[in-house]
Amino acid sequence: MTNPKQANIYDVARLAKVSHQTVSRVLNNNPSIRPETKTRVLKAMESLGYRPSLAARALASSKTNMLGILSSDTDFTGPAAMVHYMEAAARAQGYFVVTVGIDANDEESVKSGIDHLMKLGIEGLALVTPQLRAVEMARAAVTGIPVVTIDSMYRMDELAVSVDNFAGGAAATQHLIDLGHKNIVHISGPQGWFESTTRAAGYTATMLNANLVPQVIDGDWQLTTGYRIGKELNIDSKDITAMFIANDRMSIGFLHAMRERGIDVPKRLSVIGFDDLEETGYTSPPLTTLRQDFKELGKRAMNLLLSEIAGTSTKKLERLVPELVLRSSTGAPPKL
Amino acid sequence: MTNPKQANIYDVARLAKVSHQTVSRVLNNNPSIRPETKTRVLKAMESLGYRPSLAARALASSKTNMLGILSSDTDFTGPAAMVHYMEAAARAQGYFVVTVGIDANDEESVKSGIDHLMKLGIEGLALVTPQLRAVEMARAAVTGIPVVTIDSMYRMDELAVSVDNFAGGAAATQHLIDLGHKNIVHISGPQGWFESTTRAAGYTATMLNANLVPQVIDGDWQLTTGYRIGKELNIDSKDITAMFIANDRMSIGFLHAMRERGIDVPKRLSVIGFDDLEETGYTSPPLTTLRQDFKELGKRAMNLLLSEIAGTSTKKLERLVPELVLRSSTGAPPKL
DNA sequence: CCGGTCGATGTGAACGCTAACATGTTAGTA
DNA sequence: TACTAACATGTTAGCGTTCACATCGACCGG
Numbered sequence: 001m002t003n004p005k006q007a008n009i010y011d012v013a014r015l016a017k018v019s020h021q022t023v024s025r026v027l028n029n030n031p032s033i034r035p036e037t038k039t040r041v042l043k044a045m046e047s048l049g050y051r052p053s054l055a056a057r058a059l060a061s062s063k064t065n066m067l068g069i070l071s072s073d074t075d076f077t078g079p080a081a082m083v084h085y086m087e088a089a090a091r092a093q094g095y096f097v098v099t100v101g102i103d104a105n106d107e108e109s110v111k112s113g114i115d116h117l118m119k120l121g122i123e124g125l126a127l128v129t130p131q132l133r134a135v136e137m138a139r140a141a142v143t144g145i146p147v148v149t150i151d152s153m154y155r156m157d158e159l160a161v162s163v164d165n166f167a168g169g170a171a172a173t174q175h176l177i178d179l180g181h182k183n184i185v186h187i188s189g190p191q192g193w194f195e196s197t198t199r200a201a202g203y204t205a206t207m208l209n210a211n212l213v214p215q216v217i218d219g220d221w222q223l224t225t226g227y228r229i230g231k232e233l234n235i236d237s238k239d240i241t242a243m244f245i246a247n248d249r250m251s252i253g254f255l256h257a258m259r260e261r262g263i264d265v266p267k268r269l270s271v272i273g274f275d276d277l278e279e280t281g282y283t284s285p286p287l288t289t290l291r292q293d294f295k296e297l298g299k300r301a302m303n304l305l306l307s308e309i310a311g312t313s314t315k316k317l318e319r320l321v322p323e324l325v326l327r328s329s330t331g332a333p334p335k336l
Numbered sequence: 337m338t339n340p341k342q343a344n345i346y347d348v349a350r351l352a353k354v355s356h357q358t359v360s361r362v363l364n365n366n367p368s369i370r371p372e373t374k375t376r377v378l379k380a381m382e383s384l385g386y387r388p389s390l391a392a393r394a395l396a397s398s399k400t401n402m403l404g405i406l407s408s409d410t411d412f413t414g415p416a417a418m419v420h421y422m423e424a425a426a427r428a429q430g431y432f433v434v435t436v437g438i439d440a441n442d443e444e445s446v447k448s449g450i451d452h453l454m455k456l457g458i459e460g461l462a463l464v465t466p467q468l469r470a471v472e473m474a475r476a477a478v479t480g481i482p483v484v485t486i487d488s489m490y491r492m493d494e495l496a497v498s499v500d501n502f503a504g505g506a507a508a509t510q511h512l513i514d515l516g517h518k519n520i521v522h523i524s525g526p527q528g529w530f531e532s533t534t535r536a537a538g539y540t541a542t543m544l545n546a547n548l549v550p551q552v553i554d555g556d557w558q559l560t561t562g563y564r565i566g567k568e569l570n571i572d573s574k575d576i577t578a579m580f581i582a583n584d585r586m587s588i589g590f591l592h593a594m595r596e597r598g599i600d601v602p603k604r605l606s607v608i609g610f611d612d613l614e615e616t617g618y619t620s621p622p623l624t625t626l627r628q629d630f631k632e633l634g635k636r637a638m639n640l641l642l643s644e645i646a647g648t649s650t651k652k653l654e655r656l657v658p659e660l661v662l663r664s665s666t667g668a669p670p671k672l
Numbered sequence: 673c674c675g676g677t678c679g680a681t682g683t684g685a686a687c688g689c690t691a692a693c694a695t696g697t698t699a700g701t702a
Numbered sequence: 703t704a705c706t707a708a709c710a711t712g713t714t715a716g717c718g719t720t721c722a723c724a725t726c727g728a729c730c731g732g
Contacts, residue, residue, distance in 0.1 A: 008687090008688055008689085009688060009689065010688080018711075018712090019711065019712045019713075020688090020689085020712095021690085021691095021711075021712065021713080022710085022711060022712080024689070024690060025710095025711085027689090027690095028690085032708095032709060032710060032711090033710075033711085034709090034710065034711090037710080037711085051454070051455065052455075052688085052689080053395065053457070053687085053688050053689065054391075054400075054455060054456060054457060054689095055390075055391045055392075055394035055395040055400060055457065055687085055688080055689090056391075056395050056687070056688035056689035056690085056717090057688080057689055057690075058391035058394075058689090058717095059389065059391040059392050059395050059687090059688080059689070059690090059717050059718065059719085060688075060689040060690040060691080060716080060717055061689080061690055061691085061717085062690095062717075064391060076413075076416075077412075077413055077416070080413070080416035083435075084437045087435060087436065087437055088437060091436065091449075091452055096434050096452070096456055097434060097435070098432050098433060098434055099423060099433070099435055100423065100427065101420045101423050101424060113427075116427055116432070118387070119387060119388075119390060120390060120432055121389070121390060121391065223614055223615065223617075223618060227618060249614075249615075252615055252618050253618050255618075256618040256619075256620065259620050278559055278585075279559065279585075279588055279615055281559075282559060282563060282588050282589050282591075282592040283592075284592065284595050284620055344717090344718055344719085345718060345719065346718080354681075354682085355681065355682045355683075356682090356683095356718090356719085357681075357682060357683080357720085357721095358680085358681060358682080360719070360720065360721095361680095361681085363719090363720095364720085368679060368680060368681090369680075369681085370679090370680065370681090373680080373681085388718085388719080389717085389718050389719065390719095391717085391718080391719085392687090392717070392718030392719035392720085393718080393719050393720075394687095394719085395686095395687050395688065395689080395717090395718080395719070395720090396686075396687055396718075396719040396720040396721075397687085397719075397720055397721085398687075398720095673732100674731105674732095675730105675731100675732100676729105676730085676731095677728100677729085677730080678727105678728090678729085678730100679726105679727095679728085679729100680725100680726085680727090680728105681724105681725080681726080681727105682723105682724080682725070682726090683722105683723085683724070683725090684721105684722095684723090684724095685720105685721085685722090685723100686719100686720085686721080686722100687718105687719085687720085687721100688717105689716105689717085690715105690716090690717085691714105691715090691716080691717100692713105692714090692715085692716100693712105693713085693714085693715100694711100694712080694713070694714095695710100695711080695712070695713085696709105696710085696711080696712090697708105697709085697710080697711095698707100698708085698709080698710095699706100699707090699708085699709100700705100700706085700707080700708095701704100701705085701706080701707095702703100702704095702705085702706105
């Protein structure tokens with residue numbers, strides 16, 4: 001009842017009339033312990049409200065039970081959800097997850113974030129930082145523990161989980177081509193993001209493959225940028241009939257601009273996004289897009305990392321294919 | 337260069353020709369150390385690539401340097417951003433933050449989440465769980481360390497940060513009344529959420545104060561629910577001219593329903609939301625709403641917690657007032 | 673010129689666990 | 703019956719810090 005001082009392993013041992021090591025064995029599920037003894041120890045723990053000290057355990061066994069997540073965009077829905085599921089997966093296996101949010105464009109921030117995690121003695125690291133530079137820095141700074149990247153570049157010998165952005169970009173583009181569009185413009189994500197370049201590559205390859213001319217406008221994922229481009233884009237003089245926009249946020253801004261300009265989507269112009277944010281089912285018109293399963297992505301990344309730590313690792317790379325979600329922002333091009 | 341084994345405090349001591357305790361003093365910035373000695377020790381650390389062991393420190397000092405965040409909605413933008421800023425604030429002071437995501441409606445999940453954090457030996461806990469039940473459980477289960485609640489009920493002796501939801505609800509309602517509306521309906525958040533009841537209370541009080549009849553429809557924060565209510569609501573027969581919707585997600589869904597029904601917002605019906613999500617500047621029409629400053633909220637919560645831990649605490653409660661953001665979804669009621 | 677103080681550093685133990693090895697007890701085998 | 707293997711448990715020594723106290727010299731006043 002009272003709680004004068006946390007009991008330790010010796011207190012438990014005394015009460016159960018065994019040695020402290022036996023208590024430790026019970027704690028670690030050592031098989032060579034008599035069930036009867038085990039029960040007695042367990043009962044003693046219970047009655048003392050015993051809680052093993054993680055610090056002591058870490059010190060003695062040099063296993064910290066800590067994992068790190070380096071995340072650059074925790075305030076975006078996708079990554080945030082992913083981090084959430086990653087934590088759950090890790091916790092299910094008894095691991096603690098420390099998530100550090102960084103500004104991936106600021107080398108100092110990346111460095112200090114990594115440093116913070118290394119101080120902790122993490123046993124594994126997950127990078128939810130799609131910016132190439134940050135990934136490189138982390139890979140270079142972190143040695144001796146497994147690192148899993150999500151949606152970034154990977155090498156054969158590294159752990160990685162990713163959405164097949166190339167396939168996604170290609171699928172989006174092909175969808176528009178199938179509808180009969182020829183003059184299709186792509187608004188990309190920012191330079192230096194793996195997702196940007198890969199989606200754009202999927203677009204470009206598909207366009208060229210259909211003997212069409214790819215045209216890319218640089219974006220930066222931001223809603224306001226989609227809006228701005230939408231306001232400024234010279235649609236008529238260039239006779240553009242379809243847009244493939246690299247993410248949904250920009251698409252939302254873009255659609256808003258179209259509405260303001262009185263340009264009918266999809267009658268005059270088709271728009272396809274990427275991500276499938278919840279809101280995009282409720283834009284006007286509802287947005288056709290490619291869905292990324294962040295939950296699955298996060299779970300797989302964490303499992304990859306955990307099995308690598310456990311030494312039971314078999315795969316190095318997991319790939320998810322984004323799924324085309326048809327709504328009403330795409331349709332046949334206007335008749336000439 | 338090589339890294340055969342992490343150096344410890346004795347290795348550093350030997351190299352610097354001092355005792356291990358002196359090294360420890362340098363580590364802890366003990367003032368009674370000669371600058372010259374300090375430099376020597378620092379140099380030794382540097383050259384050995386010394387990293388103090390957090391586990392050992394925690395064991396010896398019973399200070400874990402760990403903080404916990406219990407979060408129920410990490411995949412929503414607001415809380416996610418908040419957690420992000422909280423982590424940053426904690427890290428700035430050398431603390432590690434373990435965020436545990438829970439399902440606040442599942443007692444088992446809440447319990448196991450708390451248990452996980454207590455095992456860790458956290459020195460403080462932040463609750464980003466607006467569900468009353470979860471807060472109660474956490475407060476009951478966690479003793480001996482400071483706990484800060486965000487946007488929930490609070491008692492005088494507890495740490496809390498909150499948006500003044502009552503004032504927000506009142507301000508939203510007053511804005512509509514000032515425009516000339518009389519028949520104003522409120523769509524609330526779910527039962528059991530502090531924010532729901534307080535915003536609704538602000539609404540109700542303001543309505544009564546103006547001799548108007550409050551009408552509340554139960555919502556649940558979800559976008560689809562806003563949409564559904566929007567589709568079903570009998571606006572004409574009841575002659576409703578304005579809606580105060582308890583959050584932006586529901587508002588987005590609601591606006592979409594209005595668009596589909598051909599009901600002009602704001603000419604026929606005014607709509608005001610709550611949160612100021614980024615998207616709400618780009619809905620059609622752009623949504624008038626109340627802004628919550630999640631960043632500030634998170635920072636203050638963490639600072640409250642940290643200063644309580646440090647014993648320099650002065651305040652117990654911080655309040656932020658949400659700010660009215662005028663856009664185009666509200667206007668005068670239609671003329672009779 | 674001596675006891676007392678203070679500043680700078682050292683010494684040993686303690687924190688709560690696990691690892692490695694030692695011991696005792698039981699049962700199986702020749 | 704004695705010998706060994708296997709099982710169950712105990713003993714001792716770390717893990718890398720901090721804490722509490724001890725030491726040592728220099729400086730001070732009377």
